[in-house]
Amino acid sequence: MQALTARDLDRARSVMWTYVSTGLAIFGLMAFVGLAMRLEQAGWLSYGPDIFYALMTLHGAGMIVAIAIASMGGLWYLMSLEAPLDEGIAYWAYALMVVGVIGVLVSVLGGHFGAAWTFLYPLPFVGTWWPSWATGAFLIGMAFIMIGWTLWCAQMLACVLTRYGGFRGALAWELVFHAREFEASGKKPPPPQAFAALVAAVDGLLTGTLGMVLGIALIVHWLDPSVRLDPLWAKNLTYFFGHSLANLTIYMAVAGVYVAMPRYTRREYHTSAALAVAWWATLIFVATAYFHHLYMDFVQFPAFQYVGEAASYLAAIPTAVITVYGSLMLVYRSQMRWSLGSLFIYAGLIGWIVGGFGALLDATIPFNIDLHNTLWVPGHFHTYLLEGVVLFVLGWVFMMLEERSATISPVIVRWLVGIGIFGGGALFLLGFYISGADGVPRRYATQPAPGPELSAWASIGAVILLVGLTIALVEGIRLAAVGRRRTT
């Protein structure tokens, strides 16, 4: 493999920072949108359900795209260190996604499109209080996002297949089934982060493809309402696309964990047969767990319900046994440097585990009867997205800033950020979990008791969390400035 030149590295970093900064900027804006929603539910703001549901739609779509873009940027950079990647394709994918985001913004802010980011057929077309053009703008915007996503996934697939020798090489087939011969040959398997790229690429292409089928179907119906669609079919596609995309953001961000943890602990992390098999399992379970969104659709083919619960449970095993346990083995009695970067990454693992528990409980069908579409649902996914993926991304960003500036943040800054993000975060998230346990429905602009009181506490938690994130932002800017001075 050709060694990367300094120019190649600069170009790769530019792609990474473009993606990551855009993702984090959208995340920041969407965080304030989320706060506005909780304040409405607490009764501290009163702008009405039409605005609430438009903001809810924006928040959902915006957040998923934000964390996806940020994770995509980090993973793209890591894979560009493995094989030369055409940054033109990365920028095209980025541009398509940004155009899509603009479409979504126009539809929501200009038209008050409020069908939620799940746009569950036939809701975008029935009983609407927004103009028809806003539906079109949203759907076409999502289509652009899907095309950009598919382009990125195809490039990732090309990278792993070309670099590691087809599907067999990318899967480390020989390492798993012919270990002695493989090791004797002196060949090296793909590094751990390449498995994240493979899974994101394959499941991502599947997500993009089926997302396009749904998107085009909805656009067809928008333009020609006489074309009816099967609602169960649409629901399956909606949740396959939505679940898989959200789930894949975690696995893309995990690539950063695989690289950052060894650096911080000054230990090695290599691909083993166990790691390879864990990612094969992840490849399958990410795509099949989505059935857990349709547990309460009793008309669904019964076998799918069983598959949904089984896949949801089994998806926890590779995470717990390989990634989390592997990270613990790296940290245990190591020379770990505890900086903001490493704290974010480690805390992200905690967020992922805790959110995962919430998910596993909700994915248990007898419990789902009591939790489905209550606030438990946003409780669990906010936990592993906000206190998982976002922290992984922040950890990666701070690791790069710390390396460039050759410095770490003062203890007081680490404490303030920690209290903000974890203290505030815990209060914010408990609001969801307790409300959900008490049967308070999700997506209610006006909640029954004890929703408003818990929303009030959650809003306080969200404000504290935002303060913590703001301190982290300021510290990040400071480290960047130190780094610039050091390298110029």
Added chain:
Amino acid sequence: MSVGFLVLAVFLIMGGCAVAVMVAVALTTRAAPLPQASVQFRGYVLRRWWFRVLGSAVVVAFVISIPWFPYPHAKQLQAQRHYRVVAEQFGFQLPEAVPLNTPIIFDVTSQDVNHGFGIYDPTGVLVSQVQAMPDYVNHLSVEFTTPGRYLVRCLEYCGIAHANMQASFEVK
């Protein structure tokens, strides 16, 4: 204790244990560092056990959960009395009353968009739910053992008045 709060208790205990383990491991970095090879030697042995325990727990949990799946069997559909529920923006067409201590089937559908048929008992606890879908009928089997007024809320986002979409029926 309702199922929801039982699940919350389990969640908080599991979460607390996980946080404790993670913090405990993090605190080991204050002690003298060990070579990676010696950590790996014991660590891989422990990992095998962790995999076996977790794998077994997953299988057991899955098997235990199956008898409580809410999907009615053909015999239930034939034997039990049916009550039609139609959801529409923004109300429910419901029976006025249903019998106490008798297994019944709600045949739930929608006139327009997806709704959720969520049943709350007289103390405000969510006891059962099913989706109300257009073009399809979902059959929800329930047996009410407490008399009184039951509230129905929409549990699938359905439009601007989603939060106000509710109805009630008597169990007697």
Added chain:
Amino acid sequence: MRWSMLGAWIAGTATVLASIIPAFSGVNEPVAIHHLDHSGLILGGVVTASLAYSVSAQDGSNATGAWLASAILAPIAIMLLMWPSMYEYLDARPWLHAAEHVSLAGLGFVAAYSGQRYARGVGVAIGILTIAMAAVSAGGYGIVAP
């Protein structure tokens, strides 16, 4: 390589014939079955492309963006060619219907071949997904109002 060349010609010819003949058969099929027929035609295009690619002995290192763009746009074009409002119009015009079928198969070829030219293996993946898109569509369309 000779067998691959022969295979590509056979697959291509069979696909074109399968695209044209049914359009003149006058058989009235449910929409769902028709979508599955389309996925069969796309499968023919993808198989032909895979065999044709192996004949061309490319090593998959010509990873230009143009090939990738073509591989991504072709499936979208396939979806747009199956626009439901056109069904009746096409059914009444067998030659146009046949042309649509040939185009679907041709675009399946383009999707798979372009993907393979971009990077070996990508075309196979995109080809399979394109077939899946058409097959999955069978489950959603053709719903009649109650």
